[in-house]
Amino acid sequence: MAMAPPDSEPLREQRGDGDSSPDERSDGGRLLPAMPLNLRLPAIIGAVIGVLALMLTGWLGHVLMGFLICFGLALGLLNMWLVQNAVSRVTATDHPSKQMMALSSASRLLIITVIALVIGFLLKPDGLGVFIGLAISQVVLVLTTTVPVLKGLRQQS
Secondary structure, three states: OOOOOOOOOOOOOOOOOOOOOOOOEEEOOEEEOOOOOOOHHHHHHHHHHHHHHHHHHHHOOOHHHHHHHHHHHHHHHHHHHHHHHHHHHHHOOOOOOHHHHHHHHHHHHHHHHHHHHHHHHHOOOOOHHHHHHHHHHHHHHHHHHHHHHHHHHHHHO
């Protein structure tokens, strides 16, 4: 599945037959911008944050925590990628299943949680870095997906 870069054309007109392109969703007559599915920007932001975390934690004498923050960022990026694949797989069918999506989400989150908890407990106090990295990756995900959508909606008004 091709991924559109965040700075690509944010809005497309709805076709006359009432169908919109696969990158768009109509919500009560209002055309929503195409969702940027490119993970390049979150990966770059995560790498920059990871380098800064390594520098800061190294300066504080907790290099292991810095590496675990990077691991948490990578785990969060992997989760984003797995979410995209799961959504693509479920919505590719004629009748998308909510149960399939729920099972996919639950199993993915369970595995990530177990990995983070095991590392967190075995390597305390530096193991906290995994949770910090996961939390930062979620903030990065939210910002990199909502900002382009909000800009597109603002241009539409």
